[in-house]
Amino acid sequence: MPKSFANPFRGTGLLSDWPLPKDDPAPVQALLARCPKQGVTPLRAAPDLAQVCGVANLHIKDESGRMGLGSFKALGAAYVIARDASRVEPPSAQGRTYVAASAGNHGLSLAAGAAIFGARAVIYLADAVPEAFANRLRAKGAEVVRAGATYEASMEAAQKAADDNGWTLLSDSSWEGYTDRPLAVMEGYLQLAAEAVDQIPAKPTHGLLQAGVGGMAAALAAHFRKVWGDAPQILVVEPDAAPALIDSIRAGRPVTTSGPASCMGRLDCKTPSTIALAGLSHDADAFVTITEDEARAGVALLDQHGFATTPSGGAGLAALIAGLTGVGADACVLAILSEGPEDD
Numbered sequence: 001m002p003k004s005f006a007n008p009f010r011g012t013g014l015l016s017d018w019p020l021p022k023d024d025p026a027p028v029q030a031l032l033a034r035c036p037k038q039g040v041t042p043l044r045a046a047p048d049l050a051q052v053c054g055v056a057n058l059h060i061k062d063e064s065g066r067m068g069l070g071s072f073k074a075l076g077a078a079y080v081i082a083r084d085a086s087r088v089e090p091p092s093a094q095g096r097t098y099v100a101a102s103a104g105n106h107g108l109s110l111a112a113g114a115a116i117f118g119a120r121a122v123i124y125l126a127d128a129v130p131e132a133f134a135n136r137l138r139a140k141g142a143e144v145v146r147a148g149a150t151y152e153a154s155m156e157a158a159q160k161a162a163d164d165n166g167w168t169l170l171s172d173s174s175w176e177g178y179t180d181r182p183l184a185v186m187e188g189y190l191q192l193a194a195e196a197v198d199q200i201p202a203k204p205t206h207g208l209l210q211a212g213v214g215g216m217a218a219a220l221a222a223h224f225r226k227v228w229g230d231a232p233q234i235l236v237v238e239p240d241a242a243p244a245l246i247d248s249i250r251a252g253r254p255v256t257t258s259g260p261a262s263c264m265g266r267l268d269c270k271t272p273s274t275i276a277l278a279g280l281s282h283d284a285d286a287f288v289t290i291t292e293d294e295a296r297a298g299v300a301l302l303d304q305h306g307f308a309t310t311p312s313g314g315a316g317l318a319a320l321i322a323g324l325t326g327v328g329a330d331a332c333v334l335a336i337l338s339e340g341p342e343d344d
Contacts, residue, residue: 003324004288005246011230013282014252019179021279023222025190028075031082032191037067041192043199049305050333053320057332059204060307060317061196064340069112071105071313071339072192072216077170078113079188080181085117093119097167101147101155102137103129103212104266104312105339106172106185111140122167124158126151128261132342151269152256173213173273183275186219193223196334203228204334206327208316209284210237212269214245214276216338221283232334233285233327237319239264239295244272245280246287263292266312266339286326290315294322302337313339 013020032038042062050058067074081098085091097120100110107123114121121142125134127149134144147157155171162169174182207224209217214236221234238245241259248255254274262268290298295311298318302309311318317335319325327333 003240004286004326005250006286007249007281007284009249009281010285011282013278015254015274015278015281018274018278019183020282021218021222021275022183022187022190023226025194025223028079028188028191029194031079031086032075035067035082039067040195041066043196044307046305046307049302049307052301054329055320055327055331055333056329059200059332059334060337061192061334062307062337063192064309064313064337067112069105069108071108072189072336073105073109073172074112075109075188075191076172076185076215077106077110078116080170080184081110081113081117081119083184091117093117096120097122097165098170099158099162099167100124100170100172101151101158103151103268104133107137107142108140110170111137111142115141122161124154124161126154129265152271172215173269173271174275176274179275182215182273186215186275189216189219190223192336193220197223197227200334202332204232204332206233206235206325206331206333208235208237208320208325208333208335210267210312210315210336210338211245211276212242212267213271213273214280215273216336218273218276218279218283220336222279225283234283235319235325236280236284236287237316238287238289239267239315240289240291242268242270243289244270245277246289248272248277249281249287264295264311264315266310267315288319288324290319290322290324294318294324298322307337308341309337310339310342313337
């Protein structure tokens, strides 16, 4: 299969019966303004790296310090729990149990939000998720349950636990009959998008958005289209071991793909979020896949230039470094460093 694929549904989209990602950050900004840990993350110019990549300008939105959790995902599940808690006075989620599967930072966001508002958090992890990450979840007060060899297996276990126990499932993916909460998780990511729009000195020609189930990419693409219109080329980058979005676009419908485990563990999702697919089929210009070696090489170069991250957090930039994006020498590129490096 080719490593890139132009989106034939750009501007029209797939899945007309599904809700599209929201594009207005105002409700998120109003709620997060009440959070003492909320702060704007930096947009960092990278002229030396731009020269290496052969582009005119490169701006990197650095989410490694977001709300002390080290990832853009701090804006997702925690925002949904805060929204739930704000519906009572005083704001509280006491008596509720939130459950989710996580390949990484979504679980930390859920655990942090639950701790702030007095709820219980139960996180299901696949066997492949490192124990160091499980311990980070426990340190935030979450209960950790191991279930299955893959993210998809842990998600099935989390959904069953929610059904069996009357818990609130808070997934960052969506499927038939489950749309409200993942839509709200994606809405939280609009804070990142709004900050980037405010910070960048000129409208970019290209935006690079890495994707797992696609929630971040779809939310950011929706806001960028609202503010900047059709001018930026939006490119979505996935592991070639988990090409759920690009394969769905090729097929013209949601598909579950298969492949080996990826070093881009946060992006190693074999089934797309249907809401995200609906949004990206409308807003993205092209989809790109990246190999394990290309991701590792890109992250090594990013580290040399002062942008420490993981293969997941730097996948979009790694695709640019590897020359997979087709971006020209006069380009002004906006990319997302979506998480910091792994803990030792």
